[in-house]
Amino acid sequence: MRIWTVTVLLSVTGLMTWAAGPVATASSGEDFSLKGAVAPVAGIPYYPVMAGDEIRSGSAATTLRFKDGSKVTLAPHATARVEDSGSQVAVRLMSGDGAYQLNQGSSVQLFAGNKMVPTTGATGRFALPATASPVAVSATRFAAEVVSSTPPAISRRR
Secondary structure, eight states, X not given: OHHHHHHHHHHHHHHHHHHTSOSEEEEESSOEEETTEXXXXXXXXXXXXXXXXXXXXXXXXXXXXXXXXXXXXXXXTOEEEEEEETTEEEEEEEESEEEEEOOTTOOEEEEETTEEOOOOSSEEEEEOOOOOOOOOOOOOOOOOOOOOSSOOOOOOOO
């Protein structure tokens, strides 16, 4: 009985470890940000990307390569988060724009903000919808006090 319990426990642990592995790799010609930390590219061809990771490209595009061979390229200074959505992997663009190259039957879904990107072809571009520029409003509060209800006298000196 103990051997069976240990075998089941090790099998479940192995499955959990396998499921929590990288879903993609990220590479770029320039440093980029992965999980909020700078990912230097000198001497490192690619970084593993896990579900939940946030990627911000630097001054060069950053390419995400998925297990099925599909690619998503973030434009310079774009930000995206990779999410696990069950049997599929989602790339949620949070700022900027990007391009995609999806293989047939790809398990990669694309989102621009909260909207799913329709991928009618194997390749294309996606971006966040244009929004109005942020507006800054500043206000100054004034206080006035009436001391006298009679207007001041006007002198007619010449």
